[in-house]
Amino acid sequence: MSEGLLMVERIVIESLSKKEKNIQEIELDTNLSHGLLLNIMPNLLMRNMIRYKSGIYSLDKEHAFLWLSEINKTENIKEEAREIFTSLVNQYFKNDEELKKPKVSQFKIQKMWLTKEEEMILKSHMSTLEGFFTGVKEARKYHPQREKTCEQRVVVWGITDYSDLIDGVLKAV
Amino acid sequence: MDSQKIILEQYSLLFGKPTIKEIAKDTGIQLTRVFRLLNGSSMKLSEYLVFQKKVKEKMGLSYGLEVLAFECSQKLSPTAIMELEAILKRKIEVWKISQKQESPNKLEQKIA
Numbered sequence: 001m002s003e004g005l006l007m008v009e010r011i012v013i014e015s016l017s018k019k020e021k022n023i024q025e026i027e028l029d030t031n032l033s034h035g036l037l038l039n040i041m042p043n044l045l046m047r048n049m050i051r052y053k054s055g056i057y058s059l060d061k062e063h064a065f066l067w068l069s070e071i072n073k074t075e076n077i078k079e080e081a082r083e084i085f086t087s088l089v090n091q092y093f094k095n096d097e098e099l100k101k102p103k104v105s106q107f108k109i110q111k112m113w114l115t116k117e118e119e120m121i122l123k124s125h126m127s128t129l130e131g132f133f134t135g136v137k138e139a140r141k142y143h144p145q146r147e148k149t150c151e152q153r154v155v156v157w158g159i160t161d162y163s164d165l166i167d168g169v170l171k172a173v
Numbered sequence: 174m175d176s177q178k179i180i181l182e183q184y185s186l187l188f189g190k191p192t193i194k195e196i197a198k199d200t201g202i203q204l205t206r207v208f209r210l211l212n213g214s215s216m217k218l219s220e221y222l223v224f225q226k227k228v229k230e231k232m233g234l235s236y237g238l239e240v241l242a243f244e245c246s247q248k249l250s251p252t253a254i255m256e257l258e259a260i261l262k263r264k265i266e267v268w269k270i271s272q273k274q275e276s277p278n279k280l281e282q283k284i285a
Contacts, residue, residue, distance in 0.1 A: 006266055039270045079259050173253050 003047075004076025007083050008032060012040055013059065015149045016050060020058035031150040088156060111162060126157070177216045180224045187231045200227065 005013065015021065015029045023041070027034055041057065044050045048063040060067075070076070092107035114122060133155070140147070185191065188199070193211065197204040200223050210216055216224075222240075229239075245257060 006263060006270070008267065008270060036270060039272065043270075079263060082260070083263060172256065173249050 003070045004073070004079055005071045007080065007087070008036065009040055009044060010071075010080065011149055012037070012044065013049060016057055016059045018149070020056050022055050023057070026057065029149045031148070084154065085156060088154070122159070126159070129157070177210075177221065180221060180228060181211065183228045184224050187228060200224065 011030045011032070012026060015026055018029075021029065023034065023037055026032070026037060030037075032040070041050070041052070045052060047067060048060050049067045051058050051060045088105065088107060092105040184196075188195075191199070193204060193207050196202070196211075197207045200207070200220075202210070202220055202223065206214075206220075210220065242257075246254060249257070
């Protein structure tokens, strides 16, 4: 296995980055089952990403430089992004019977020709969106709402040329 | 040659030590060819795949993914193969993590 993180491992790291926790607290914060966590935690311990003392898990900040640079390598982030996107697509296309709760996933793909002016307007909208996300994250630092890690919304967006996408698909063989 | 021996042994075991005639009928390989294979002649890839398919069908295993993976390994670029490997490795890692622990206190016992 590469030295990157699976999504299920990253949510645990994100949970512990807020504060140290015992396993029940991690369970509540991540919505991962106890059994699943019992499989995840030893892996993270072995990789010196987390510590365990008297029932409490915390991030291993001493070795953080080593493992952070490893998990955030481009090829590892690329695989995580692929995992997120695949899961989003699968989640969106689940039928109502498979979903355990009301559908919250949205998934839109748009193709259009844009004039130069429209391209600039679109870029402006995307910057505004990004500014909005930055603002929300800042607000959470000063006004935490006791949100669980697992209750975060995941937003995926991007833009590219249609021909580049096709080229990419043809070259990926 | 080892793979050939293994697959022939598996086939023989699973099909209750069939006769050469029975093997020829089941696999579609000519009787004289089956005789030569059982006596050490090198197997063609197509013949190996026939035996492998029969063994996996008898064992109730799907051969689709393996044949597909083999085809990919033959036809796709190294970059594309690495991409597929990365996807499959992640699937396996998630599977490993999803396997149930026997005892809820196993982790605490391991660490203590």
